[in-house]
Amino acid sequence: MILSRLPAPRAIRRARLAVASVVLASAALFAPVGALAQGMSSDPTLAQTLFEEGRRLMEAKAYAEACPKLAESQRLRPGTGTLLNLALCNEALGKTATAWGQFKEALFASKKEGNAAREAFAQEHIGALEPRLSRIVLKAEGTPGLLVRVDGHDIPAAALGTPIPIDPGSHEIEATASGYSVWSTTVQVGESADLKAIAVPKLQPAPPATPAAAPPGPAAGGAGSAGIAAGGSAGGGGGEGLRTAGFVIGGAGAAVLGVGAVFGILAAGQASDAEKDPALCPGKQCTPLGREEIDAAETKALVSTIGIGVGVAALGAGAILVLTSGRSGAEGASAAGARPGAPGRVQARVVPLLWPEGGGVSVVGAF
The missing domain is CATH 1.25.40.10 (Tetratricopeptide repeat domain)
Known part of the structure; x- marks a missing residue:
């Protein structure tokens, strides 16, 4: 019988490192959120x-x-x-x-x-x-779902028709309602005891939107065209689309992460059992059957490492999509045109780290 000396239990170490990377990945993903919350506290x-x-x-x-x-x-x-x-x-x-x-x-x-x-x-x-005190009185005709704003601040419906104290100077009045065109005006309020009455007319129905004609695509490369169309739709879908995509990607990442962790546990158990079995590896000298068990454990450990790396990357991408989904389309377009590291913006990405003995995650960005 040919016996081979059992090398250092790489499969066990690799599996343990892979499982530990799940904990490290979670800490890397959520620690910045805690740091930001601490920075926002009162000083x-x-x-x-x-x-x-x-x-x-x-x-x-x-x-x-x-x-x-x-x-x-x-x-x-x-x-x-x-x-x-x-x-x-x-x-x-x-x-x-x-x-x-x-x-x-x-x-x-x-x-x-x-x-x-x-x-x-x-x-x-x-x-x-x-x-x-100078005041304004807002009077509005009945438009379903009417919302009146003064300088971007919502005015409750109960305040319409009531004199409201306001600082002297120029003020923007805007009225909106779903399915209606926006109405706006500017009013100049005097410095002392001025009273301005603003009549908000009944809003006009908004003209029906004309759908933009889709540009003709090339005869070949259907998959590429579909990819471009999907990307354009996602870019214009607003925060809700980003949020949905974030949850989908994050859910898939969690599933892959779970598979990787299971394979890591299986690898550790299989390698440990083979090492301790006197029939397979007596005195740390493995029989061919024992060697096969060790090799199989190392294969599971490699699958675990790759699965955890991919899962962590997907979780990170999903988290970033969900956290950035609150911005409007205009803000998103502005952010796309801003230079990296511009003040007031947070740019971050999660990068999976894979190496022969384990895996992990790194958060790269500018705050």
Whole structure:
């Protein structure tokens, strides 16, 4: 009988590494999400810095620069004192309606806190601002599903016909409804006690869309043409199409990942059993039958490594599609034309890593 010395249990190591890569892949995919969430949390140090800088700019009467800093400080760490300073800044900037609303909010907060001095201060400014407030009244004829916006902000249907305080200056009014053409206008509101009435007419039905004629395709290369058509459809399908594709790809990746993990477990078990079986590998010296068992285990381990690599890549691609599906078509087109690494954009991809002894995943991108 010919005996061969059993080499280092590569099949066992490969299978264990393959199964471990599932855990590493999961950590690589979801760790950036946690890091982003942590970065978005409130920062009291930054809030205080912005507050002090905003106060310094207010004292220098640089209100246009001071107000955004105070607003960001209030967003990071809300406080009645910061809110009162922000209201004062907007009042000095001429945003009477914004300041009036912020003083109202500070008044309620001061009452709740039992701070009589701040309550009196807020009430004094509210009384001074109210006679100067300019307002608009939106009146709309009945259009099913009508939605009215002022400067991009939705106006509830219950507010139509009610005078609404608004800052002086130019404002965009827009009315939309599904199946109707968009109506819009611009109104100029005066600085003090102005009242503008805007009549939104009944919207006109939108003209039927004319389907674009499909360009003639070449006689040959049907598969390539179909691929191009499918790509164009996916690109124009909007966020819902991306989200659906992401779930489909991610689901397929999860299935392949599960198959890879099962093959890894089987490989580890088969190699370990062969090594311990005195009839197959006595004293670490394998018989031909034992050698066949080890080879079969190594084959399963290789299938496991490839399956996990492909599954991780598909999961990563699906996750990216789902996370980016919220952007509109216009934003998507803008992102496509932006240079890599532009501020405010997150570009990332998951890259599977395969090597003879295992597998893993890497996340490559710019944040």
